[in-house]
Amino acid sequence: MAYSDKVVDHYNNPRNVGSFTKDTPGVGTGLVGAPECGDVMKLQIKVNVETGVIEDAKFKTFGCGSAIASSSLATEWLKGRTVDEAAKIKNTDIVNELKLPPVKIHCSVLAEDAIKAALADYKEKWSQAEAGRESGAS
Amino acid sequence: MALKLPIFMDSQSTTPVDPRVLEAMLPYFTEKFGHPASRNHPFGWEAEGAVDRARGAIAGLVGARDPKELVFTSGGTESINLALKGVAEMYREKGNHIVTTVIEQRAGLDVCKRLERQGFEVTYVPVGADGLVDPEALRAVLTDKTILISVMLANNEIGTVQDAAAIGKLAKEKGIVFHVDATQAVGKVPVDVEAMGIDLLSCTSHMLYGPKGVGALYVRRKNPRVRLAPMMDGGGHERGMRSGTVPVPLAVGFGAAAEICRQVMPEESRRLAGLRDRLQDAILSKVDEAYLNGHPERRLPHNLNISFAYVEGESVLMGLNKEVALSSGSACTSATLEPSYVISALGVDSELAHSSIRFGLHRFSTEEEVDFVGRRTVEVVTRLREMSPLYELAREGVDLKTIKWKAE
Numbered sequence: 001m002a003y004s005d006k007v008v009d010h011y012n013n014p015r016n017v018g019s020f021t022k023d024t025p026g027v028g029t030g031l032v033g034a035p036e037c038g039d040v041m042k043l044q045i046k047v048n049v050e051t052g053v054i055e056d057a058k059f060k061t062f063g064c065g066s067a068i069a070s071s072s073l074a075t076e077w078l079k080g081r082t083v084d085e086a087a088k089i090k091n092t093d094i095v096n097e098l099k100l101p102p103v104k105i106h107c108s109v110l111a112e113d114a115i116k117a118a119l120a121d122y123k124e125k126w127s128q129a130e131a132g133r134e135s136g137a138s
Numbered sequence: 139m140a141l142k143l144p145i146f147m148d149s150q151s152t153t154p155v156d157p158r159v160l161e162a163m164l165p166y167f168t169e170k171f172g173h174p175a176s177r178n179h180p181f182g183w184e185a186e187g188a189v190d191r192a193r194g195a196i197a198g199l200v201g202a203r204d205p206k207e208l209v210f211t212s213g214g215t216e217s218i219n220l221a222l223k224g225v226a227e228m229y230r231e232k233g234n235h236i237v238t239t240v241i242e243q244r245a246g247l248d249v250c251k252r253l254e255r256q257g258f259e260v261t262y263v264p265v266g267a268d269g270l271v272d273p274e275a276l277r278a279v280l281t282d283k284t285i286l287i288s289v290m291l292a293n294n295e296i297g298t299v300q301d302a303a304a305i306g307k308l309a310k311e312k313g314i315v316f317h318v319d320a321t322q323a324v325g326k327v328p329v330d331v332e333a334m335g336i337d338l339l340s341c342t343s344h345m346l347y348g349p350k351g352v353g354a355l356y357v358r359r360k361n362p363r364v365r366l367a368p369m370m371d372g373g374g375h376e377r378g379m380r381s382g383t384v385p386v387p388l389a390v391g392f393g394a395a396a397e398i399c400r401q402v403m404p405e406e407s408r409r410l411a412g413l414r415d416r417l418q419d420a421i422l423s424k425v426d427e428a429y430l431n432g433h434p435e436r437r438l439p440h441n442l443n444i445s446f447a448y449v450e451g452e453s454v455l456m457g458l459n460k461e462v463a464l465s466s467g468s469a470c471t472s473a474t475l476e477p478s479y480v481i482s483a484l485g486v487d488s489e490l491a492h493s494s495i496r497f498g499l500h501r502f503s504t505e506e507e508v509d510f511v512g513r514r515t516v517e518v519v520t521r522l523r524e525m526s527p528l529y530e531l532a533r534e535g536v537d538l539k540t541i542k543w544k545a546e
Binding site: 003008011014017019031032033034035036038039040041042059060061062063064065067068113117 | 448449450453456457477487488489492524525526528529530538543
């Protein structure tokens with residue numbers, strides 16, 4: 001199967017590969033997919049808790065070239081967005097940008113799931129922390 | 139000598155035509171173009187003679203006593219179709235049960251599925267972790283309705299070579315027709331239809347340095363005489379089993395290729411097994427948690443199949459495909475997300491089935507190529523592991539089986 005130039009570029013030069021320590025303030029982690037399905041994505045965002053802006057994003061992916069490219073692209077798009085803006089990224093945006101063929105659409109779906117999971121994890125961990133601080137409990 | 143890229147290491151898919159084979163074929167396109175069934179003039183006699191010599195060479199390679207037992211077809215897929223459907227139709231009154239294995243190539247499995255829809259019962263015998271069929275497990279599923287046992291001699295992914303002689307003995311004892319899909323094995327490892335008790339044997343030219351578009355089916359004529367219902371109606375060529383003009387240049391090429399294989403096989407097998415071991419060592423000595431798939435000894439000399447834990451096969455191929463033509467055992471390119479059914483049948487973890495890479499050496503493979511491919515494979519796997527969340531978790535000491543994965 002021929003890959004688009006953009007997929008090849010992300011595969012050869014993946015952006016933002018790496019990990020944040022999970023309990024760093026403002027870090028949200030999404031781990032989606034399953035090894036037996038041949039795709040696992042870990043996507044992390046580091047949010048400025050004051051402004052709600054995603055200051056950094058990292059990924060690690062087990063999967064085909066399109067899965068690697070989808071998650072690499074997702075980290076690029078996440079940086080600089082607010083948490084609310086990030087929630088609007090759709091898998092179809094990824095499909096269009098990377099020109100994914102129909103058999104690879106599931107890679108973009110997984111990337112969208114990873115974004116949502118990372119955002120949910122962030123909200124669960126750090127919104128609670130904020131709320132906790134406000135109410136005076138710890 | 140400078141390395142020429144890309145390197146072909148996918149010889150289980152096809153092989154290049156040996157230049158000697160091409161040379162043998164050429165006169166049969168323009169000068170000696172007669173129809174082998176034309177009985178009344180020298181053009182026909184010449185073509186018939188050439189086809190019969192080719193038949194003899196193939197018979198010699200598979201140990202057939204009589205060249206007439208070889209029927210030319212269009213290739214392995216047609217041979218398998220003719221064998222399975224031909225027996226099913228011809229022996230239907232005797233029974234409707236067929237026994238095969240779970241690791242057959244698609245042609246074998248798909249014909250069986252069609253036969254099931256037509257009312258036949260098919261038992262798919264499992265294989266062990268090394269890819270071997272246990273003849274006793276096979277014996278256990280036979281019934282008085284079993285008319286056919288069909289087993290591939292060497293597997294196209296893992297290269298495991300079955301104990302055909304043991305299965306042949308069992309088939310003979312029970313009076314059941316025994317078909318062997320030997321498309322990957324013929325010309326690579328010794329095949330002897332007499333010693334192995336084989337009644338039907340499918341093979342193809344382009345796996346043994348002959349042209350594409352021609353194959354053969356060995357059909358036993360004595361002890362027992364096997365009868366087949368033809369799939370193609372027409373002029374009654376090939377003893378009535380396969381009507382249609384035999385493609386003389388292709389058949390001549392197949393014969394020439396078989397003759398070369400018969401002569402060079404012992405030496406070539408040794409050389410390729412040496413290169414295969416060199417490649418295997420180069421990879422396994424540098425990559426942790428890389429596993430050999432298939433039987434470590436009973437295997438094709440030119441075949442190597444390795445699973446790399448924590449990386450996905452297609453991504454490994456993507457890192458190599460500009461320089462090396464390889465195939466992944468994994469069927470990830472399909473929309474099903476199903477890993478290789480052959481590797482899965484070995485009982486390995488499914489993520490390892492997604493991580494298998496098949497290397498196929500051939501007559502023209504060199505040591506330089508092997509060293510290059512070994513080195514590049516290690517580099518690509520190492521790079522992909524650096525970006526694999528599974529590798530990271532495993533290094534942190536997390537047992538991946540304890541994680542509740544959120545699959546799509």
